[in-house]
Structure formats: C-alpha cells, structure tokens
Amino acid sequence: MTQSPWDRSLAVTTDIVIFTIRDRKLELLLVRRAAAPFQGQWALPGGVVGPDEGLKACATRALDEQTGVSGVYLEQLYTFGDPGRDPLRRVISIAYYALVPSDRLELRASAAPQAVGWFALEQLPPLAFDHCEIVALAHHRLVSKLTYSTIAFQFMGEKFTLSELQAVHEIILAQRVDKRNFRKWALALEQIEPTGEERRDGKHRPAQLYRLKFPGRVEIIR
Template identity: 55%
Template sequence: MEQTEEQSESTNSALKRVQETAEAKAHTYDASKYERPSVTVDVVMMSLRKRDLQVLLIKRRSWPYEGMWAIPGGFVNIDESLETAAKRELQEETGVQDVYLEQLYTFGDPGRDPRTRVITVVYFALLDSERLQVRAADDAADVGWFSVYDLPSLAFDHEKILHYSLERLRGKLDYTTIAFSLLPEQFTLRELQRVYEIILHKRLDKRNFRKKILSTGILEDTGAKKMEGTHRPARLYRFNPEAEAKL
C-alpha cells in the first residue's frame, strides 16, 4: 500500500573509473552527440469505463511508429522530481489531479527508441470513474481510451509495459486498497465487487466477497442508499482509510 520515497545516490570511488571508460566504450549508437541517455516519464493511466478496464493512449503523429498508439509521457525537467513530472503529465493529458500514482518500473534498453537512447521511468495511475468524465473526449483525435483486453497495435514496446501494469494491478488488488481509487467516494458493494471482477477477469462469489470485505472493517456504511434501474436499492459505502485493516 505504500511506496517509499524518492532519493539516493551513487557516485563513489568506483564511479570515476566507470565514468572514464563510459565514453571510451561508447562506440556510438545513433548519436555520439548524446553522450548520456535522456530520461522521460511515461504514465499508464487506467480507469473503469463501461464495465471495462481501459487505458489512456495517445496517437503518434510522427516517425517513428507514426499513426500508432502510445502511452503518454515526456521529458523530466531538470528541477522537478520524477513523481512531479508524472503528475504534470497527467495534468496535461487529462486535466485530473490527485489520483493514485505509483512508480512502476524503469525501462532503458538501448535501441528501444530508434532516435536516441532514452531511459523511461514508468508510472502507473488510476482514475476514479467519476472524475474521469472531466476531459477524455477533448482533443479526441489524438487521445483515446482502450480496453486493456482489446488493445490496438502499440508503438515501441508499450504492449509489454501494459502487460506489466496489469500484472502489478492484479497483484496488489488483494493486499492493498488500490481498488478504491477506481471508484467514486461512495459506492455499493456490488460495484466494488465488479471492480475486482473486471481487473481479475473472473467471476467472484457474492457472499464470500461481501463477507471478506466487510470483515476487514475497511468500509463505512454511509446510511445512504442507491436506487437505480430496475433493482432493489443498495447500501452505499465509503472507504475508511483510518481503518488500517489488512485485506
């Protein structure tokens, strides 16, 4: 449930040796002009839309992979932290703030970008299905939401990144409260169950699910009820972060 904070370092006695050999070994790549790799931040943004787990992608308008879809991202400014850069990207792409955000993995193989050496730190973000509406259909030509179970062909190795993201999401689902960040403040138990079912991609037993969730004490009954469609009305719950219960 927690991601530790940033920071660290490296340069030490051994480092100078390395640095000296670094340029010597660099028998070019594409660009001898780039002695050092560039660093970008990419953000995998997922949300629930229409009872489906979807990811936000951007259509590339130039070489390489022109016309293909890609995960949004951009360079890290010299004076901002990686997380700040990820938040800025989010803000620029969707206009949303205060979403769940965690660092996923750093991808840095040489040759992953045909233009130059780029190391990218990938962040993973979850939007709740309500605030989601805000933008998303704005400059609809370039930006689109896609089901993670039915992806278009993707630029670079972004398909691999999305698979990794999905694995991580699934893994964290049952020992963290990550699922709540996909729902609005109030929700019914059935809606919560649906989040789990969509992400795990399998049916769950209703009674066992409710029993397990409620036994953790992590939910708070709002007293309100939700009436919708042709059903019986359902209780609305709220996530209680105070209750540091284990799922």
C-alpha cells in the same frame, strides 16, 4: 559514479499508464505519436525528464500536457531500460500508473480527438516502443494489488454498495467473484463502514451504502 561517455545520446523519460472503468470495461488512456519513431502510432502518454524536475513531477506534467488529465495519484511501477527499446537513441523510461474513476477524467478539450483516447484493455491497437510490455506489467500489478490492498476501494465514489465494489473487482480480474465470499472478505478488512443510507437498484431490494473509513489511503492488507 564517474562521468559517463555516452551522456549526449541518453534520455530519461516517464511513461504513464492510466486505467479507468467505463461501460463495465477496463480502459487505458493512449495518445497518438506526432513524431518519429513510431509516428502516427498509439503510445502511452509520457515525456522527457527536465533538468530540475523530479520523476513523478515529470509524469504528472506530461500527463496533463498531453491529455488534460490531472490530480491523479501516480504510483511508480517499474523502470524500463533495454538498450534497444527505442530505435533512435538510448532511452530509459520510468513507468507510473494509476487507477482513476472515469468521472474524474475529463480529457483536454483542445486536444484533437484523434490524438488522445480511451481503449479497452482487451482491444488495444498496436503500441509504440515496448509500451505493450509496460501495460502488461501495470495490469499485472493492478491485479496483484487487488488481493493485498484496498486499491479498488479507492476507485469507488463517495458512497457505494458492495455489489458495485464487487463489479469493479470482477472487471479488473476479468472473471466472476463469488458474492458471499467477496462480501465476507470486503467487510473483514474493516476499511469500509455503512452510511446508514440505502440505494434501490432496479428490481433488487434496497442495498446498504458504504463509505471508506480512510478516504485517499490505499491500505496494504496483511
């Protein structure tokens, strides 16, 4: 823990991966870089950690400042620190991620529309730095978490049908899920309970509406 000789050129930043689902697609929030390096290119929102600023506080602030998105529960993903990841200087970046319902994601009205936007994960533009790698890891973590936690449950609105929950899983996994097995699995977790209400969806017969037993809590499934 001795004095490091290269402090002058070192920066620590945070980068934030925000996923949402819109129009049955998994989408990602990107900002366009105003300065070099990679000027004009799309990148993850992020910022430099301030002298007295916590890491998550930095991520929360940078996300809000650059996109207007706030009130999101960010989880630390991984720290990226390859010496060559920024062509101008040494930058070590702590990545955070979240999966957020799209109705809670209003972008800052003052931001120029060409400076911030949503992109389908399957059709991303070229990204600055190693942000492509950060996004890939975040998606991988999200897919893993789907199988051993209730992360997707937290993504639902207050009341939802099992079909809606299944659709979220299918969109994140990018594959179909067997309806019967999914229902069995989702109910066996004992994380949701019927509300007693039903919703009619098109021609289908009315479907039971469920709610979370423990809203706001992502449970690890043993």
